Amino acid sequence: MHDIQLDSSGRLRHLLTLDGLGAARIDALLARAQAFVARPGEAVKRSDILRGATVANLFFEASTRTRASFEIAARRLGADVLNLDINISSAAKGETVLDTVRTLQAMNVDAFVIRHAESNLQRLVAEHVAPNVAIINAGESHANHPTQGLLDALTIRQHKPDIASLRIAIAGDIRHSRVARSAVHALTALGARDIRLVAPRALLPAPGEIPGEYVSDMDAGISGCDVVMMLRIQKERMQASSIPDFAEYHRQFGLNEERLARIKPDAIVMHPGPMNRGVEISDSVADGPRSVIFEQVNNGVAVRMAVLATLLEHRFA
Numbered sequence: 001m002h003d004i005q006l007d008s009s010g011r012l013r014h015l016l017t018l019d020g021l022g023a024a025r026i027d028a029l030l031a032r033a034q035a036f037v038a039r040p041g042e043a044v045k046r047s048d049i050l051r052g053a054t055v056a057n058l059f060f061e062a063s064t065r066t067r068a069s070f071e072i073a074a075r076r077l078g079a080d081v082l083n084l085d086i087n088i089s090s091a092a093k094g095e096t097v098l099d100t101v102r103t104l105q106a107m108n109v110d111a112f113v114i115r116h117a118e119s120n121l122q123r124l125v126a127e128h129v130a131p132n133v134a135i136i137n138a139g140e141s142h143a144n145h146p147t148q149g150l151l152d153a154l155t156i157r158q159h160k161p162d163i164a165s166l167r168i169a170i171a172g173d174i175r176h177s178r179v180a181r182s183a184v185h186a187l188t189a190l191g192a193r194d195i196r197l198v199a200p201r202a203l204l205p206a207p208g209e210i211p212g213e214y215v216s217d218m219d220a221g222i223s224g225c226d227v228v229m230m231l232r233i234q235k236e237r238m239q240a241s242s243i244p245d246f247a248e249y250h251r252q253f254g255l256n257e258e259r260l261a262r263i264k265p266d267a268i269v270m271h272p273g274p275m276n277r278g279v280e281i282s283d284s285v286a287d288g289p290r291s292v293i294f295e296q297v298n299n300g301v302a303v304r305m306a307v308l309a310t311l312l313e314h315r316f317a
């Protein structure tokens with residue numbers, strides 16, 4: 001079956017999902033990202049490889065990290081960037097996403113970075129754009145957030161290179177989480193065998209929907225883990241009646257100092273952000289020595305540079 005993410009010569013053309021992308025391509029993106037990493041205080045890596053390219057950010061849902069890091073990444077590679085303000089765009093007059101993309105494509109935009117609440121929206125757009133245009137999924141409903149999955153895998157690998165040996169817990173609102181799905185896609189491709197999905201029963205996915213061991217007891221779920229990835233309660237994807245009592249949720253599923261004793265002494269704590277402090281994670285854990293949360297943010301720029309370079313550089317070299 002033709003993979004819409006690849007062009008006719010097998011080169012990565014769009015990035016819509018990590019599901020089925022394969023270890024070799026994920027590995028290549030992570031290796032390239034690692035070369036772009038610049039920690040705070042270090043000189044940033046700049047290049048002109050995308051000089052002449054135009055990247056448009058179309059965010060139909062809120063974002064700080066993803067949108068800002070795609071903009072920074074594109075500029076560091078020499079590209080021009082358009083951040084369309086959806087609230088004052090013609091989307092507010094009822095223009096379809098496809099017509100918005102076709103309109104900007106007519107202005108020679110080369111890549112669209114799209115976040116949208118609707119499943120399959122990015123795939124639909126990818127099926128209709130011109131052959132020279134790339135679509136990058138920056139968050140799709142509960143289904144995919146591939147660059148987040150890549151930056152999470154990169155962060156884990158920087159601390160714990162032997163992914164196959166790790167016990168990894170992803171804890172929180174798994175049911176509504178595109179972050180969890182893309183992390184599992186990346187980590188299983190890279191060989192992870194022991195992934196625990198930890199949540200109250202109401203926030204677990206349907207049985208078998210995501211590979212991993214489903215656990216409804218937080219203490220048991222994180223016990224002996226090398227990596228604990230905490231997730232935000234996604235109120236925007238729940239009915240008001242389903243939103244849990246936050247104090248009770250923190251008591252049962254929040255990662256606090258007491259619970260840290262259950263994970264390995266050298267375990268790392270992750271969170272994709274934005275955090276609900278005091279709900280899924282306490283301040284002291286979020287800001288504590290095991291937290292790599294701001295390393296994840298830092299790696300996000302490098303990953304997005306790697307993705308943009310991989311998809312576009314052959315046209316601008």
Ligand code: CP
Binds near residue numbers: 066
């Ligand atoms: N992790 C993440 O996607 O954050 P933003 O919603 O701020 O982009």
